[in-house]
Amino acid sequence: MWFPRLASNRVLRGCPSEAPFALIHKEANAERLYCLNDAAHSLGLYRGMNLADARALCPDLRSRPARPDLDARFLDVLRRWAMRYCPWVGREGADGLVLDVTGSAHLWGGEAAMLEDMRAVMARTGVALRLGVGATRGAAWARAHYGEDADLAQLPVAALRIGAETVTALQRLGLRSIGAVQGAARAPLARRFGPELLLRLDQAMGAVPEPITPEAEPPQYATRMTLPEPIGLVADVMGVTQRLLEPLCAKLRAQHMGARRLLLTLRRVDQASQQVDLRLAAPMRDTARILPLFQRGIDTIEAGFGIDMIRLEAVLVEPLAVQQIGHVDHGNDRLNDLITRIGTRIGLENIQRFQPADSHIPEHSFLIVPAAHSPSASGWHAPRPRPITLFPPEPIMAKGAEPPARFRWRRMSFSTGRAVGPERIAPEWWFENPAWASGLRDYWKVDTREGRRLWLFYTPQSPGWYVHGEFA
Template sequence: MNRHGSAPPDDVPLVLAREGHHGPVVHATNRTARAMGINKGARIVDMRAICPELRVEYADIAGDRRALDNLVLWARRWCPWTVRDGEDGLILDTTGSDHLMGGEAAMLIEMETQLSLLGLTSRLAVGPTWGAAWALARFGPVRSICGGDEASWKLGALPVDALRLNGETLLLLRRLGLKTIGAVMDVPRLSLTRRFVKAALDANPLMRLDQALGKTPEPVASVNAAPRIHVQAKLAEPIFDPTSYLPDLCEDLCEKLAHTGQGCRQLHLIVYKTDGEVSSITVATSATTRDPNHLHGLFRDKVEKINPGYGFDLITLAAGGVEPLRLVQNSLDGGSDDDLHLSRLVDRLSARFGPRAVTRPILHQSHIPERAEGQIAALATMDRPQIATPKERPIRLFDHPEEVRVLYAVPEGPPAQFIWRRQTYRVARYAGPERIAPEWWKDRPGTRLRDYFKVEDATGRRIWLYREGLFEDGRGGDPRWFVHGCFA
């Protein structure tokens, strides 16, 4: 399509140009231009001499790359493993997925149909390996299907260009008279090994041949691959709101999870739009679950964040953070009282207000009170074990200790009377001290130790009070007193 969004007629030779060393060169061609002998990499000036009616548009290489990356995600409507192949192709690992669409032939027809609705012309092939599919899609017949036992003879008839080799190696092979893949296969392997033993992958015909025939593995390493357990809803017409389909999708997904004895901690709702884009939202849980009603409730007020574009015709609900799930009996009748689970309240609050709005405490390896405890999102998993605290700590610990003014000090123990927050407190009883030394590997030189006291005033209020420093400890002046927290 051109910059105005309208596709040119099929009988018009069209090329996309990019800047070369000696002026614009051909970056891509349509079928009509290729039929007239215009090849990629040729100078535009030379091609205009061959074809005066040639139509030239400048390529947006960065934009094409972004569009192809979006198409990688959009192509997961057929299988979870997809990856970009060069600058103009996609590789899909459809193992185990083709039977869901009626077989490989029906799957290719479906792919060609959906791509044509996006205005894209495609050449499709199914092969036992990445290399075989690449070769057949570019040099074989339209919609090729090649079984594992057919690779040798189907690839043998293709030109040597189908081996994904660089230009210098292809030129060398042609000079040697090896113009087809079959001709390369007929050459004694030892002779080719001696010639290309130190060559790189794109310059080694033996390695490329082994990849195409499946003798050397070449897996599809998909980036951000879709989760393994998922369900889909294919729509006859594009829609703009997936809400009505969510209950059934959650039910179907939880049935799959129950069949495998697992639960999930994340759900990914993905819609595949008719313009080739993909939009998604994710919800998370604080504990592994497979309750469809609870999972469906997490999408409340979140579906509106999906950008439907011009509509979407496929909805996918995928499970993330899949883990084994054991059913626990917590009632006398043998069932489970799920309404009492705190995790469900955490999930609903986090879904409503955001994951950062609901937190939980986490313990750290430190004797310093303000360092021994932190806060993390309640939905986050623990990456370290909880460390038990041997000492009693206040139910409320201040972020920053608040200094108090001592009115009546005593030689040992806490002050008999002090002022805190403009109020005077008289100590009725106390317990302590609990001495906490500085952490020399973290604290600055000169940091003073602390002596903590649990004090109770005449009204029964219990306060955690500490003295910072000792008399004549050589680390400052007189000791200072601070309130660090309050007990229940």
Template sequence: MKKRIISLWFPRLHSDRILRRQPMTGPFAVTAHAQNTDRLLCVNQEAQSAGLERGMSLSDAHALCPSLRSEPHHPQADQYFLSGLSRWARRYCPWVAQDGGDGLLMDITGSAHLFGGEEAMLNDLGHRLGHARLNARWGVADTRGAAWALAHYRPGIAAMGETERALNSLPVAALRIAPQEDVTLQRLGVKTIGQLTKLPRATLGQRFGASVLMRLDQALGTHGETISPEAEAPVYATRLTFPEPIGLSSDVMAALERLLPALCAKLRDHQMGARTMLLICRRVDGQDQQVELRLARPLRDAARIQPLFERGVGTIDAGFGIDQLRLVATQVEHLAVEQIAHHAPQSQDGLHDLITRLGNRIGLDNIQRFLPADSHIPERSFKIAAAAWSEPSGTWVSPAPRPIRIFPPEGIAATGNAPPKRFRWRRQSLATARATGPERIAPEWWLMDENWRSGMRDYWRIETQQGRRLWMFYTPQNPGWFVHGEFA
């Protein structure tokens, strides 16, 4: 069976995207910054009739047309917009691929009759795109190359088997050949595809290499060319639109109750768990209110996520009402399906939920746990890791008794390498009753540490007559005494 391909070209995609958002009349252009100047990338109809064209520098354009309004080019947004369009185009056929940055390819083989034939399908397509205020041109042919040529040079339908006739009068540039090859062909007097096909293939191959021949064959269908729709990354988002705006937080929670199971089912299908969720509430006045939920563990259990949203939902300013809710899992992590065991280890779910709730108040990174580290330096003998992204691991070994509190070293007035008999610390007069030590700790020379500039330290555990047990050190290379921590 012969294939039928639609090539859809959006000649003003960049400006259409922006003008859809912020409708305006008058000349408008999208500019791209290249080689130190802003050049016009895409102009709307009014700007074109004012004499502006693609590739012109912005300052020239302003001179020609002072009322020109412009916006910088945003490639990512355009790409996103085009992928949205390709998703939409799947209403016509299952095979839709993006073609360059401004076109779509649709393989409508066998699906045109569902819309009442190609004419009717294209009418529908044109009507809908026009309604969406998008400039589009399309070509329908048996091959991808021919459809592209028609879309760009003479929009219309080439009936089945009529490809060659439809292409005959088109310029050679319609073959998707490199500009240089186009120029050379023009110089040789080969203006149209019809003239090109009449040339003997051998000379063509000798003169231009395989590329022009390949493009010609692709357009005429003797050389196959496939359409490969890229696999869509799954979108973890659901939404709910209300007939009447809502304003109560209990209503938002009720809506969440509907949104969450749908999203969680999707996550389960892909064996994913959400790490960050975003609830976007669209208000009737067009402003968005967002609630972000950062979870301590990847999760896809609707019943557990629901109560975690309570605090965030309470902070929403509903204004005159919310008419659409959108729930997106903005950050997902792999979460394999787990078997339910009879003797499951003690569940940590409650703890993780508590970490999530607290994290939404004080920041998820601020809930930390200690992990052992391999170092003799007291401050580096443990690591502090965010509890949400770490598991308790490793064993705790203490080389010698360590104080329960440590603080930046506080100098005291004392001399000599023997612990002072009496000293003042934090406005207290203390008398040493027993001194245990010294324990010598040398700095880790392979790591730069400002605090250890004073060289090695001799640590002493000083028990005072007054009761307090301090951890003090003496620096023999830079004589001085410091209190570094306190035992209980």
């Protein structure tokens, strides 16, 4: 199976368009076409073409950035789909699959009927497909790319899966077809082109076997229990959940993984199902820590006439390294458990924390990020004290470069008791920041006799005083 428009088909399945379309990627500081649809190809555009040249030929060309990672995931979906035809399915490059249908074709009424079903399914899904059948893997690849029903000996030498330079050199020698290469003397070919050419030729002709290696299926982290008698008490459900958690956590521990999301499915005797979705603030594989976190969700379950099957699955896992079990501060574990408990009520994405940012501009020196998906900033200390509260600069009436002895702010009068500074902060010229367009600022920490501790700054280029924050 060869999918010549795999990347563009993946995108256009979600937003169909008859206009010329291409995916682009950057190569050697130039944007080039990565994959095109049929409309763009019919206008003379080709893969690897410079985007500027392509737009000159086709001003209406629509483009989007290429995502090879998503293309690989889409090909993996197609690989799993292709296993309906045979169990031996492997990848063939970045845009193809190879199937060993020996002993499986008769289940579909023969090879012709099986191939017709493949074409029909792909036509309905909007994915271009070209098929090739052969006694060897190399022969099937050649026919898929250069002619499904063609004689292998008549196909061009490029059908041997060799490099473009080798193809050009063979054509200059007059060897333009696979049959011509097969009939030539092997020793001179080996001396000139190395062993790869003859290896590919022997693989295509069946002289050298080329096995198909199926992709290993990802591990499934799921356990289930069918109960002989329905249950309905919360204590009973928690007990079964504990028995399911133990082997699941053991499997996670053996593979150095941790669960970030667990899904508990409870099936009632009337075939209705309810689910408890537990999202964890950090990867976990400790039964004693995870089990209490299910309590709130299980309390809301309506057991009806009873629950006869419970299934537990870790739907999202992450690598979790082995940790020292002795002399360890478990403060982070307790914090993560607390975040998880609160997250089950208001959502993990609504629990946020501050993180330091690499900037000396006060407004840019921190980030607000979800607490469940960011590490704590322990051990970080600001080089200079910063106020707890920041607000947009508010001007005050004062003169001179030294902090004023008396000033009014927010309709209140203040007297300066102690002033520490100045701390000069220059704007980040590489960013456009209108608030800092005026230039330098000299910051002072001012303790007033009225008890307020304010953060003032002075702008020497356009003399003026402002209050920017307040200390606790």
